[in-house]
Amino acid sequence: MTSSTTDTSWLGWLIDAVISLMDIIGPIGAGIAIALENLFPPLPSEAILPMAGIAAHDGAFGLWEAVAWTTLGSLVGALALYGLGAWLGLDRLRRIAHRLPLVDVSDVDRTVAWFRRHGGKAVFFGRFVPIFRSLISIPAGVARMPLWRFAALTTAGSLIWNTAFILCGWFLGSGWHIVEQYVDVVQNVVIVVVAVTAVVLVTIRIRSLRAKRGRDTASEASDTPTDELPVSSGR
Known part of the structure; x- marks a missing residue:
């Protein structure tokens, strides 16, 4: 499988790298790319998975191999983040x-x-x-969700997600140029989603802290004793 993209953006470079990896080591390369996507959420599986489907369509490897290896990659990446959450633990996370x-x-x-x-x-x-699918693995580890349950749910969800996008690439087949037209769109969507999410979370947090300070100040003011005025004896 060869790329005809002339896109010089980071996403275009990423797609070329994934294609080269699959050319060298086949479906295992797609699995590695998806494992890295789990560890680094800005990498979009929505762009990586169709490449595996196109490669399968072109006969580089079987469709079932693309699905199996990418799902395994999703599980490996999720387990790594689960392990990070378990290592951190609740007490350490509180200190941080x-x-x-x-x-x-x-x-x-x-x-x-x-x-x-x-x-x-x-x-x-x-x-x-997107993004949430990576981050959710950390609280799963912190909360010590049973490993077998976490692995089963992750595998089931990943199997559905990966299969859907791999089939998109499979049905596109030689129509690579259709995907190429949307490379910049996917890139911009990922950047905007990350930026907007960060801004919203920070804004909400700042407002929450201000409201808390206001409540604390009001509480301290109400608890402060006032000086008693001398009482006249009336004489």
Whole structure:
């Protein structure tokens, strides 16, 4: 499989690198690329997976091999982040949060509590949400979700996601130029999503901290004793 893209952006370079990797080591290259995508969320699987489908269409390897290796790559990347969360643990994460600006220890406790209630759905459906599908593995490790359950849910969600995009590439086949036209679009969407998410989270956090300071100030003012005025005896 060879690329005809003339795109000089980082995403165009990424696609060329993935194609070269698949040319050298076949579907294992696609699996490695997807594992890295899990570890570095800005890398878009939406651009990588169709390349594996196109390569399978061109006979470089079988369709089932593309699905199997990319799903394995998703699982390996997710397990690495799960391990990071387990290594951090709740106590260590609290200490880190205490030192970070715009982060409160209670935020960590609420996140872990939320995950313990909805963790299964978050891990499975999170595989369909860019960036979130990587980050969700960390609280799974912190909350010590049973490893077999995490692996099963991750594999199931990844299998659906990967198969859908690989089939897109498979059906496109030689129509590589169709994908090429949308390289810049995918790149810009990824950048905008990351930037907007960061801005929204920081804004919400700053407002929350300001409101908390306001409540604390009001509470301190109400608790401050006032000087008692002398009472006249009336004489």
